[in-house]
Amino acid sequence: MLRPPSAPAAHSGNRVQVIDRAMTLLDILMRTPRGASALELAQATGLDRTTVHRVLRTLAHWGMVQAREGTYTLGPKCLVLGTAHHDRLGIRRAALPHAIELQEKGVGKRRAVVSISVPALDEVVIIERIWTPSVPLNIIADIGTHFPLDASVSGRAILAAWPAEKGAAHIGAERYAAVSEKLETIRAGHGISFALSEMRPGVGTLACPIYGRDGEAVAALIVAGLALEDELRPDSPLAQHARRSAASISATLQAG
Template identity: 85%
Template sequence: MPRQPSTSAAPPGNRVQVIDRAMFLLDVLMRMPRGASALELAQATELDRTTVHRVLRTLAFWGMVQAREGIYALGPKCLVLGTAQHDRLGIRRAALPHAIELQEKGVGRRRAIVSISVPALDEVVIIERIWAPSVPLNIITDIGTHFPLDASVSGRAILAAWPRERGIAHVGEERYAAASDRLEAIRAARGLSFGLSEMRPGVGTLACPVFGRGGEAVAALIVAGLALEEELDPEAPLAQHALRSAASISAVLRAS
């Protein structure tokens, strides 16, 4: 559960307490897919129940939350804002043709899925995925699924490509230091990040960064599936194909 934000962490006048509380409630609700009552949210956030009710009513007015029988969940406006944000980046549009090509010619008959993730604060979020009918449904990751930057294959691919200072700004010194050995291994593997059974038992994952116009990693291209152990190597054909696809996406983004 996220901690309650503290207005003392910022200089006076730099933050608005009621907005802090609203964002805190939204962050907690994001991690409660079945929703929660106002009382449960007050207990989870340690905010006064009256304050929680007042903030929720305002968020409901703007469509940021919705309520049914006293249970609050994220509202449709969150979807509109989230879609607008990644549409503005143009990553999905640039990546989709190359992700489809990677799925068809690189993955082929393997039981694997190709995905695209983007960083969001200290996490990565899946914004697209492509798969063949033979792929088991239990390894297909939903759009909107988020993982920690430092504790996911695609997150580490992005983190390893960033300057150290930017990485620490996103995940903090302690988490960055704990992942530092793995980040060095990714850099030595030309940006390829690997993992086995991290997402689900038996699922192998490889990922590589995608670079934007400014030369910084803005996304990761991912292949995850069953029986991929032999492909979790920088010289493996599928890993090399993923690198070429990521480079093609990066070229499109740089030219846009």
């Protein structure tokens, strides 16, 4: 059953209704890889089916959605816009050499993946990942995979680095309060976030924030893999290597 998206925690008044409706439909299709019919979208949103059809036709004209046999999915323009956004940030370009070095010298022969994620409203999105042939495919997150900021290792690393007001604006005061104790633990551990078996059984994950030109966290550097239990502490060799790599990426971004 399709579910309407939650409204972003940070929003302003005087919005344009038809754009709100278009974004709601795009958000549902983003979370529905198989696609959905206009009737299903109307039922999920409570909108009139005729209105849904008109919005979808306009989105299709701009390449934001595409239709096949009555089923709508995201269109190719979404990929163009998403790529343009993270290219503008320059994070992937700045991070890639350091992520490769971390994979080769920090991770070494461990069965682990090095990834980069960036925040997007109340989620984080994977924009890059590096691994070796020994890593099981079922622990490699695809580029574009997204997780809640407050319910993911990299998301909490970013939240812990942000001022409380900014974090609450992104995920809402209630969600922020629920995770605040974990954020304090991360801050006390040199800003490194850890978890074991959070996303997949047996997978250990650590993440360090990456800082942009304004000094605020704009991304996270992640190591996730098997048999990492001994590395899930702030003073472990892998955690310290990841922290140095994140600092190097931050320095590159801040240097412009």
